Amino acid sequence: MKTLLRILYLEDSSAEENEENCILEKEYNIRKIFFPQEIKNALKAFSPHVVLWDNNARVSPQEVLPTLKISEENILSILPVRNGNLKEVLPLLESLSIQLNSRETSKLEKKPCCELEERYRSIYQTSLDGILVTEPNGTILAANPAACRMLEMTEEEICRAGRSGIVDPEDHRLAYAVSQREKLGKAHTELTFVKKSGVKFPVELTSSVYKDREGNSKTTAIIRDITERKKIEEQLNISHETYRNLFYKSPIPYWIYDRDSLQIVDVNDVALKAYGYSRAEFLDLTIMDLREKEDIPDLQKDLEMISRSTGIVGPGKFNHKKKDGTPLKVEIVGYKVDYENHNCRLVACLDVTEKENFLTRLKEKEARLTAAQEIAKIGYWEWDKSTDTFFLSEMMYQLWGVEKSTFNPSWESIINVIHPEDRNSFQNAQDDLIHEGKENSLEYRVLSPSGEIKWIQEKGRIVSWQGNQPEKVEKTARDITDEKNFIEKLSTSESRYKGIVKSQTNYIIRTDMEGNYTYCNEKFFKDFGWLYSDEEIIGKPSLSSIMEYHHQAVIELVERCILAPGTAFQIEIDKPKKKGGIRTTLWDFVCLLDAKGNPSEIQCAGVDISARVKAEKDLKESRLRYKLITEATSDAIWDWNIESASLFWGNSYKSIFGYDPGEHQTLASWEQLLHPDDRARVTGSLDAAIEGTERKWEANYRFKKKNGDYAYVLDKGIILRDQKGKAYRAVGSIQDITEKKKLEDLLEKANNLSRIGSFDFDLVSNELYWSAMTREIHEVGEDYKPHIDSGIDFYKEGKNRDRIKNAVSRAINENEAFDEELQIVTAKGRELWVRVIGEPVTEYGKCIRISGSFQDIDKIKRAELEVLNAAREKETLLESIGDAFFALAEDWTVTYWNNQAARLLDCPRETILKRNLWEIFPDAVGTAFQKNYEATLKDRQRRHFEAYFEGTAAWYEVNVYPSSEGLSVFFKDITRRKTADVKLRELNKSLKAHTRELVTANKGLEQFSYIVSHNLRSPVANILGLADLLQNSEYPQGVKEKLFGEIFSNVERLDSVITDLNGILQAKVDVKTQKERIDLKLLINEIKSSIKNVIKEEKAEIKCSFGDIHEIVSVKSYLYSIFYNLIINSIKYRKPDVAPVIEISARRKADFIIIAFKDNGLGIDLANKQEQLFTLYKRFHHHIEGKGMGLFMVKTQVQMLGGRITVDSRVNEGTTFTIILKESLIQLEEENETALSISGN
Template sequence: METLSINFLIKDSPTAVAILDNDMRFISHSNIWLQEFNIKDKVIIGKSYYDVIQNTPQEIKDIHQECLKGTSNTNKGKKFIYPDGTIRWFKWKINAWKNEDESVGGLIVIHEDITKHKKREELLKIAESVGRIGGWELDLKTNVVYWTKVTKEIHEVPEDYMPSLEEGINFYKEGEYRQLIGKLVGEAISYGKPWDTELIIVTAKGNEIWVRAKGEVETIDGKCVRLLGTFQDIDERKRAELEFKAATERLAIATKGANVGIWDYDIVKNELVWDDNMYRLYGIKKEDFNGVYEAWQAGLHPDDKEQGDKEIALAISGEKEFDTEFRVVWPNGEIRYIKANAVTQRDNEGRAIKMIGTNWDITESVRAELKNKEISERLHVATRAANIGIWDYKINEKLVVCNDYMYDMYDIPKNSSNLLNEWMHRIHPEDKERIHDELEMTIAYDKPFNTQFRGIRPNGDIIHIIAFGEAQKGKDGKVRNIIGANWDITELKTTKLQLERVQESFKGTFENSAVGMALVSLDGKWISVNKGLCDSLGYTEKELLQMTFQELTFPEDLNTDLKLLQQVVDGKISTYQIEKRYYHKKGDLMHAILTVTAVKDIEGKLSHFISQILDISSRIHAENRTKKLLDVTKEQNESLLNFAHIVSHNLRSHSSNLSMLSGFLASENDADERKNLMNMLNNASESLAETVMHLNEVVQVKVGASEKIKNVNIHRTLKNVEKNLSVLLKEKDVVYSINVPHDLKIKGIPAYFDSIFLNLFSNSVKYAAPERQLFIKIDAVVKDDVVTIAFEDNGIGIDLERHGKKLFGMYKTFHRNKDAKGIGLFITKNQVEAMNGSIEVKSRVDQGTTFLLTFSKI
């Protein structure tokens, strides 16, 4: 009975409750449970909880397992996101129930789906955020003030800000608004009076904004215990409202000053509302106007009522906007002219429901227009035809009245009795019928007379005329006369024909010229190019027109071209000619002579350039080939000269050495010394043979460049020269050191290096200081790809201030040495430079000399 009673209570429980056993099977449940979880199967007793409520989140399953251990779990609301994206909110209370022996028998689960409630909360928060509506509450028992998040955002305070009542009131702008809110709060507390008003607050960041503050009172036993309400940011709307009000006030002032009336016509209700200016425009009093369409119509001029009704009907039907002019008759009989405009408002089905418009008085301007219409029309035509023939053809009288220039233009006698016949007689026979028909069309249909024709003077000269005229109507609406003008364009026509011929001639020259030609815009783009230019540069016309001349110009030539072009733009010169280079499409350089000429428009403004580009690449290539031949010839001459110098200079050294050795040998009796001298003589002979071999190479130097340049080992060359001069060095007691890497090689001519070092050694010996032992030091320094060889001695030195400029001149000597020939350094310098090297000297008198030789390393 107890179990039945419990089950009965559970079934009728107003909440979703279920009782489960240890295996999470249903023992009992409320009817609400089935509804809450939309369970179709009405019999779930004995079934697994997870089979009945599928997709139960794992987190809840874990809670179930913890509660089966005897614990309880309560949650007032938690969000779950299912794999398919569905969002559900649940709250629950789960307790374990126990058997009589205190063991856990299962779970009592109270479960509620609060998804709809939570969604409403989220939507409310969004609405508050979008509408910038916040809430507030003041508990008068505790004096605690509560602000919602949006309220704090409006006041620009941090989220953790906790205001007091005094602080809250102090946010309102000092003066009118702070006094008002204080009064409202006081009346609410004292008399229970709610409020709803708009005020200005000053935020925590110092910004002034308009807010709408609403407050309500909660009382107990007639005593106020709590104030609560809403707080809304209305700054944007309020400022727009105030601005509109100000604009409306300004409009009222402006319309009154400009005598403009504003009206509003309700088409459905036939209600017409006027502002004060409208009554002044119609000359009536406000109390005399009954505010209907017929009251407006009654004020119209009788001749304009039909047209006024038609204009209103067209606006209502949508055929055209209401934009018209009409006359009104004041009660005193005065006629005024009114200009009216209006827009038509329509409902969703397109029916016209309202017209809003303006009226303004144009009486004075209309009267002035009527008074001066004829003068204005004549003046209008005359100003268009200054210094040209002006005429007035009076149709009914068959009479033409004109100014003097018309007589001169056609060579008509000024005493002519029938100018119309004279004029028609001067029209070219082939144009006469057409002109007659066009005049008739102007008379019959008010068509503007605007044409060109030819005239013939009495002497047979043909003149070209532009004629234009306008028809003038009388009160009967018929054309009564035509006022017009004639302009003699004969000279202009002749000039145009000449220009066309010139243009045609230029076009033929441009297209058919073998010289490259182009029209170039002010920004450097090709406007038009001819075939000659396309052939020279290798591009098609389409390709060139997409490029600028700057893109094709060799960079080193561009600056010169642009400077001259700027002088043309500035008006300093009108044309220029330079030699410059362009890139061919294949990448080669095309040499050209460029001629640029400025072209101006009819107003004298620079419009574009004409460029002529003469390809001189073949001439430049021929000049280069000639120059190379001249260079080869020059080099050959220099080599022959060097060869002669080497023969005369170097062989003399060998000859002297051999002669000296032979003398020593002839006078020497000691066998060992004679043997030594024989060895030295053999060595000298070998050196002579090597020099002769090198001289033979010089002879063959122009046979081919590859044969003249070799990799020369500098250390070995120096050692050979040392061996060649060993007797001389020994005789002069010379101390020397050669600090040159054994593997140092330089590209050059071996004979030249032999000659250079032989000459430098000989000079050091020749110009040794008599009071000290001669010391020679040879060093080599390699840095990057440059080799510097320093040849230093402590001889008598050279006065460079006196002899520096002529040091390497031919036959120049600087000492009184009887052996000085003035040729050695000349030969040396030429040989160094022939191998693309350089030589310089450092020297001080009585201290010594250093020669610095610089070459490129292999």
């Protein structure tokens, strides 16, 4: 199953499919873009989390960002891919996928408030983004550690600075963001912040408004430092502009046509110039208009083939025509593109007319040359000593008797072609040529696989030097076998006819008709007598001195001789040498007749032909080949006669730069074409080379073309000197490297983006070179000169430094390349991860230099390490987590079972692995476990549930996740938690009740304190004042008695107040009384009975409507007092001359019982008396006797029962008191019974 992670892959269109591509397609929701025209369609209804950007892709992130719909929840990540290598990013994608799945999962799960609060606190403290809590006016209340690090301030300093102290005052975006937040409640923008040091940096800010617990508006601001992202965006803008210009400013002709209408829809200037049209004229053409009429049928067939192709088509060569009808030979490559919502193809066409004509002429010349070589039997071969490579002409393969398809030229294979006895002389001749540097000549034999021996005459010379060492050797070879055979025959004839003395340097033998020796000369005995132990040759078989593999050939030749007496037959025979090896000899066999004309003997004359003749190179053929190479090369060849000051140019001078070869025949005229900024440097280096001893000269510079443009060129030359070392001639070539230079510049930019540098360590000069990027990574200046020892010292001491030392040592001593990821400590003390790749360069098997690349991979490596740590944690998670875990295949086979699962379900791993789950746990079939597992397997959605399993008599919390193989199940035993939950609910309810009691008690205490300070103070003060007066004995007795009367009156008032307060305190104490079930009708009847005289006297009517509420659980004394006071109040405050009617009703709503007392009395002015309604000693009808305690006691007792009371009243219309009580006791008892049954207690 694919993960939730959505990926947009900006892929290189030329990249090949690999295993990592298949993983992306299988595991992730991915869309690919190859060309800019595909962006719009690819991003329809698609919002990616990640953008993968191949550094070779035609589309950059900058081109797709404006089209992307990026939400605030999904933060876009851009990951670079180097040269299609997805291995580096797959771990990052897996990590991002896990984070995304976790985030999406957390949205679905309900977490307890305390856990969420802890999580938010953790996020606040550990977030990498800065988080600020502020007032809407900009006052900062709090800042997390990330914000402090970002701003380089403490939290106190940030709060003191406020919003205006951390935002750049010149940033006008702030005002707009604040207005948006006021309007929408949130804002998202980019601002410029200022650090404590004064450094400004860009941030991405997300701010929203929320209400705190007191209902006050607060704001949160999440800030992210986007300095690096801004740098990348700036680089992407530059890259985007560069790639956009590739089409219009490319030196290659490009045009685009609609695949349906064949209409040309766009074209670059180079194509317009090549075809001779204006832009408007060209865009009015179809691709049919560029072809000749007779080519249209072939074009239509090609278009049918192209319509079935989805990739690159070509290259192919076709005949086009210009506007004036001139034929144009072009080489075309086509690419499928979407252009302005049209199905199109991008066509690159190169004018190869001149190239084709040139190749035709070259082939004709090459054919003539080959024919001449075949007629003369002359071959040519050359050896490039600097690269140890060989070139052989077709005739050379024939001369050496080898097949071109199987023969791989090398010194070893060439030596093997040479006859064994001529190999030493052949090798010595080559050594002499290299060491002495003079032309030489040599004759040698070659032995073909068929056994044929040829004589070759070879001449050789050195044509180029590298310093004092030969660089290239060329040779000509000629078949002289016929000449040698003639000489050999002549020698044999002379030995036969001019006497035995002349032939002593050759071998002379005779054999009888049975093949036994009858004669041998001294030369033969000297070379082959050792074969016979008695040193007697006469009478011994002649085959005994011949190698066995030549026996049959000799026998057949003798038979031919017998059939043709007097005729000489020639044969080459191998014979053994005394000290080992083979001696090759050439023999003439002649059959001699006796006097009767019958064959009597075989006479043989032979010669040792093991010695080789050195070959002499054919200078004429060498010059011819040089001329052909000069004409064939694409470089501009030049030849400068220093003594005559004349300068000669090859034909390519015109095709490359537009000048006729005869235009610039002096060095001064050439100098005028150099770019002014390069002229002094180039002429100075040339003068120094001529005056010095160098044999080579090389320079890069800008050269002015005929059309006025400057081309980047590479100029190489060889300087010829006389015996005194004076330069008399220089020959070389100029190569146009403009395109190469552009590509190098692009490569340098790409390397800078990827932070890739280079290095080169020359072991000969012991010099170490670092590129600018390599110095930047090491954080050293441009003038820093690295050395191999100082360079290694940058690597972190310990295993990192040891590894690079060992890698360099192996490269030097064993020619072993290396690719290491190591840590360095920069010149500024920063630790960085780098990737260093080194490739040894060898010469004659010895390492002479090490070249390579140096890349900053610190961010990537640190991300990899985080992923690896996560992977290690994941690896041990299944066994180390507290949860039990098992995995199921789609057929319910158990594929994994951890130790915790084995313990909780009392089922060992070996019992259940690879077994069907329902066979092992049949009592789970049909339960919530099976139902949830099957549902998850069907709809592939995660499930979380809690269920009781009879098999283990336990409760389990289960999380089920779909996987690519089936299901992953995490579960844990929550039986203790279930039991604890029941107790926790009991404690929670009790705590809430106590809390309400405390709140109520607190409010009562406040009022009680007020009563004590107010109601008691007045009588006590009066008593104290009167007592002071009684102490004055001067008052008459009558006055004193009156004072005593006032004292007693105040004492009675004080006693009344104390009695009332005692009643209030007693009411608060009585709440602890045991609650009981109370029948409401019986309660009303008891109250009616106690006040029946008042009811009768006032003609009061009490109506009751309790519905299905017959009884409630409460404190009876409280409920009696509440009902009694409300009924008495309704009767007491009746309207004059109107019989009081009291309606008492009860109803149930949710978990509450609502009791209403409605009367038709005087009513209360709530507009003015609302706040004093339930206050002690407050009365609202002073014409009626009362103390103002009734309603206070009612409210106090209702609150002590955990309820509340409200009033609705209008003057002269009546009053309604509503009491709301919770059926707490009944509910609690029912919950306890349920919990006990669940827990099994």
